[in-house]
Amino acid sequence: MKKNIAIIMGGYSSEVNISLESGAVVYQHISKEKYNTYKVHILKNKWIVVDDNGKEYAINKHDFSIIINNKTIHFDLVFNAIHGHPGEDGTILAYFDLLGIKHTSAPFYQMALTFNKRDCLSVVKQYGVKTATSYYLDKGETIDVGKIIKKVGLPCFVKPNKAGSSFGISKVKHQNEVIPAIEKAFTEDSQILIEEFLDGTEITIGVLNYHNTIKVLPMTEIVSENDFFDYEAKYLGKSQEITPARISNELHKKLEKIATKVYKILNMSGFSRSEYIIVNEEPYFLEMNTVPGLTAASIIPQQAAEEGIGLQELFDNAIEMALKN
Numbered sequence: 001m002k003k004n005i006a007i008i009m010g011g012y013s014s015e016v017n018i019s020l021e022s023g024a025v026v027y028q029h030i031s032k033e034k035y036n037t038y039k040v041h042i043l044k045n046k047w048i049v050v051d052d053n054g055k056e057y058a059i060n061k062h063d064f065s066i067i068i069n070n071k072t073i074h075f076d077l078v079f080n081a082i083h084g085h086p087g088e089d090g091t092i093l094a095y096f097d098l099l100g101i102k103h104t105s106a107p108f109y110q111m112a113l114t115f116n117k118r119d120c121l122s123v124v125k126q127y128g129v130k131t132a133t134s135y136y137l138d139k140g141e142t143i144d145v146g147k148i149i150k151k152v153g154l155p156c157f158v159k160p161n162k163a164g165s166s167f168g169i170s171k172v173k174h175q176n177e178v179i180p181a182i183e184k185a186f187t188e189d190s191q192i193l194i195e196e197f198l199d200g201t202e203i204t205i206g207v208l209n210y211h212n213t214i215k216v217l218p219m220t221e222i223v224s225e226n227d228f229f230d231y232e233a234k235y236l237g238k239s240q241e242i243t244p245a246r247i248s249n250e251l252h253k254k255l256e257k258i259a260t261k262v263y264k265i266l267n268m269s270g271f272s273r274s275e276y277i278i279v280n281e282e283p284y285f286l287e288m289n290t291v292p293g294l295t296a297a298s299i300i301p302q303q304a305a306e307e308g309i310g311l312q313e314l315f316d317n318a319i320e321m322a323l324k325n
Helices: 016-029 091-099 108-115 117-125 145-152 175-186 231-235 249-265 299-306 311-324
Strands: 003-010 035-042 047-050 056-058 066-068 071-073 077-080 134-138 156-160 170-172 191-196 201-210 213-216 220-224 239-242 271-279 282-289
Touching: 003 016, 003 311, 016 035, 016 311, 056 066, 077 091, 077 311, 091 108, 108 117, 117 134, 117 191, 117 249, 117 282, 134 145, 145 156, 145 175, 145 191, 156 175, 170 175, 175 191, 201 249, 201 299, 201 311, 213 249, 220 299, 249 271, 249 282, 271 299, 299 311
Parallel strands: 003 035, 003 077
Antiparallel strands: 035 047, 047 056, 066 071, 134 191, 156 170, 156 191, 201 213, 201 220, 201 271, 220 239, 271 282
């Protein structure tokens, strides 16, 4: 009997529309011969299944089931395609754990840890992974611009602690830009992270559980037309994404080793995409995305394609690994 797979998409954050695109691509490419697939929109005002004709069916939140044609359907597995809250931060995954429903992401605690940039950096530092010098600020705290600049220097990056797709991020070059950048970041989160600018090559690395082994995908070099890899660079074509990255074999091996180490340190499973800046041939870890973009143009699918892994195989593997584990 075919398993029922719920592909959850949408969410409650600024990334809702990006997530809906990712989820639609996942739905399109998962094998319909192997699985019964359902598009599940998790939105602030409703949880619904949307069929191919656009008809909506309400989710019963007590057991995450639906009724279609007087038949109750329960799900064997959830494919998580929600960027941001409540998918990428683990919130909804804790709910599925309580219901005993398997999912394609890492355990909810690991998801929460990696989504919290400050906590994630604190953990990997203990294992000797290099990171940028940073300054933490919570909403309501006194803002001492001089103290911030003294610690991280200029230029620097001001980021929401828990947000994705570069929402709320600013590159600050002058002292008078610090306060506006902080205010912008606080529109996305009540905690922010201010980091020194690392002048180097940006490399993004996909790591996943592939046929029961940790696999590092071909790496991508990011060359942004803008000041950094912001929303426009990511989604509006204002960047070059060069796969495989133009790096030496020696550096490739070093990055592969570190990317695998970080995946293990954080007790990850499923998909991940981590960002590194290379300074003087040394990698500095920036952050990890545990629900990366999954459209055909997104980086993880690009890297998988370079490895000879198509979208159907990529998504079916995620389901198979989750069902086994």
